[in-house]
Every structure is written in C-alpha cells, then in structure tokens.
Amino acid sequence: MSPTISSKLPDVGTTIFTVMSQLAMDTGAINLSQGFPSFDPPKDLTDRISHHLASGANQYAPMTGVPALREAIVEKTARLYGRNLDVENDITVCCGATEGLFSAILALVHGGDEVIVFDPAYDSYEPAITLAGGITRHVPLTIDEQGFDFRIDWDRLATTINANTRLIIVNFPHNPTGAILNKADLDRLADIVRDTDIYLLSDEVYEHIVFDGEPHHSLLNHDELWERSLVISSFGKTLHATGWKIGYCMAPAYLSREFRKVHQFATFSISTPVQHGIADYLSNNPEYYKQLPAFYQQKRDLFCALLQDSRFRLQPARSTFFQILDYSLISDANDLDLAKRWTRDIGVASIPLTVFCERPFTGSRLRFCFAKDDATLASAAEKLRAL
Ligand code: PMP
Ligand code: GLN
Secondary structure, three states: OOOOOOOOOOOOOOOHHHHHHHHHHHHOOEEOOOOOOOOOOOHHHHHHHHHHHHOOOOOOOOOOOOHHHHHHHHHHHHHHHOOOOOOOOOEEEEOHHHHHHHHHHHHHOOOOOEEEEEEOOOOOHHHHHHHOOOEEEEEEOEEOOOOOOEEOOHHHHHHHOOOOEEEEEEOOOOOOOOOOOOHHHHHHHHHHHOOOOOEEEEEOOOOOOEOOOOOOOOHHHOHHHHOOEEEEEEHHHHOOOHHHOOEEEEOOHHHHHHHHHHHHHHOOOOOHHHHHHHHHHHHHOOOHHHHHHHHHHHHHHHHHHHOOOOOOEOOOOOEOOEEEEEOOOOOOOOHHHHHHHHHHHOOEEOEEOHHHOOOOOOOOEEEEEOOOOHHHHHHHHHHHHOO
C-alpha cells in the first residue's frame, strides 16, 4: 500500500495556462489563451546564440548570471529608469520571471507572515506564498462603472496592512487587465509602506509593452520604493522567446543576497549560450525595446477593430499583449465554463479571469492574447464576431 499523501498545496490543480493550451491543442482551436507570441525572436539574436553554442559556451554559467548579460541589464536600467545598479550585487539572472518570483517569496516570507496581492493576481504568487508558510491577503483591484478601468484601492491596502504583513506583490503593467500605475500611485505606495518592515516584489515582465504613449513607472525609478524592492523582469516577453525561460531579479544588495540564497539551490544557474547570445544582442541593439509598444499596439488596434461590430464590450488594453472582452451581452455562463465551451464549439481559446481572484468579481470577462500574426487574429475575430 502506498503512503498517504498530505499535499502541501491541497487547493492547487494544474495551471489554467496548461489546461487551456492543452484543450486548444486537442480541439484544434486558435490558441489565444496562454500568452506567447506566434512569431520568432529576432534572427540576429538566434544567430548569436547559435554562435555561442558552437563556440564552447556550454558549461555552467556563474550563479548570478554571465557578467556580459548583467552589464547589459545595468546599461538598460540606467538609461530607461535612471537607476545605477551594481553589476556584482544587484542583479541575478534567473529561470524566467517565474523562478524569480518564487525565489524572492521563499527568501523573504517566514511562516505566518502575510503577503498582499491584488486580484486578479497572476497565478504563481499564492502557491509560492503558501509553500513559504505565508498567508495570502487578497485586495481586489477596483473597477470603474464601464467595467474596464482597474485600479488599486489604496485605502483598502492601507487597512489590510498589519504587523504581520511582510510583502506586497505588485504587477504593473498588469496581467490580465492591462492596468498601469502612474507616478502618484507610486508615491501613495511609498506613503503606505514608509516606516514599516514590508518589502515590495514588483513583477514588471510587461515593462516594455505599454500603449498610447504612456510611460512605464517602474519601482526602479522611485528612490524610496527601490530601497525595499525586488523588481522582476523577463526576456521571454521582450524578445518573443517565452520558451527560453530567462528572467532577472534586480534588488539592492541586502535583498539580492537573500534572493541568491534560494536561487542557487532552486536552479543554480541559467543556460549559458542563451545568456551570452542575449548579452550580445542587447549590446548591439540597445534601443530594441523602443519598437515594442508600436508593434503590439498595431496588433491590439487590429484585434479591437475586428471586434468593433461584435457583441463583445471592450476597452482597448492599456498595456501587455492581452485584451479583455466582456461577454455579458452574449452569455450569462461562468467564465471558466464558457472559455472551455468556446474553445470546443467556436474554436477560439481564451483565459477566464476568475481563476486569478479569491472572489469572482470579474465574472463576465475573458482574456485573449493578441501576440499573434495578423491572419490568426483575423480568423479568431471572425469566429468571435459570429457569437
Ligand atoms: N508574471 C507575469 C505577470 C506573467 O504574465 C508571466 C508570464 N507571462 C510571468 C510572470 C512568468 O514569466 P516567465 O515566463 O519569464 O517565467
Ligand atoms: N504568463 C503567461 C500568461 O499569462 C503564461 C505563462 C505560463 O504558461 N506559465 O499567459
């Protein structure tokens, strides 16, 4: 007889991204669920990786990341956010943002500590908090009357904080809603955490995908917040290479030190030739990021225009490569059931929002990924328009 298992994550199933992508594959549906581009990374970049693969860069990288890549991150961060990172002490290359978030949470959260997340919250945060022995406190983002403009309720955040609060996780540009923060928001956050022992974990993987000329307000850019922050980003989003799983954590030395204690045993180090290839590409193309907003804005605008005369209600996403569609005029089914049904019956897969929420306040919305070639977006929109 096998031993009885006492699950450490009894309420956790398989992630919605795996579930929906599998269903799309099984049914042959257009997969606008899991967020990944349908196009390749730049050819110059894959050439540089091939070069390093063929030139002997095939053994363990340094635990903190190859120096050339950390230097490229220092250069970019100084130029974009005015933050001068220390190349040795402030940056750690990790296995995608996912490992960065996981290592940060494991490093900082003690048993019984409370961690605040804003719903809808990316699905990897809470299981990591639970494994660290922490308690997740969900603060819902507020929505305007139209049902699209998501914001932090600062008063509610302030009243949720108590002596046990150890960490607040922020994710702007926000997946799945596309919400962004402004400078006043960061100042408000600074007011709230001042004179506390609360750290901030800022998931900024969509830092370069913000639309309509809006800037991204990084925690890196805010002197007071930076002192208590770990900022996580990912090359998966910016280089159209989600399968490479290369991210990085930027934090002041005293926080990076703790982060590395976990990172070194979670994975030790990250693919050497890919790190060298990205370092070369970034130093040859330091302005690469600048074309991303226009590139994705064209896709957002195309997708929204194609759905203009549909029965979906929408407001164009402010950031990320996800568009929220409100289906309340079409169906009153719950979003998880509907996402599955439409994958099977209509042939378009999407992501329900309620799975990212403690309470299903976002009931009649689905998330669609528009990081796809125009023909795929057109085919998907045609099917959605028929509803
Ligand atoms: N955070 C957010 C908000 C994301 O959307 C994603 C993935 N799309 C991640 C973290 C994970 O990034 P990675 O694939 O680099 O692990
Ligand atoms: N972050 C991606 C999304 O939001 C999915 C990543 C994953 O599949 N783990 O779609």
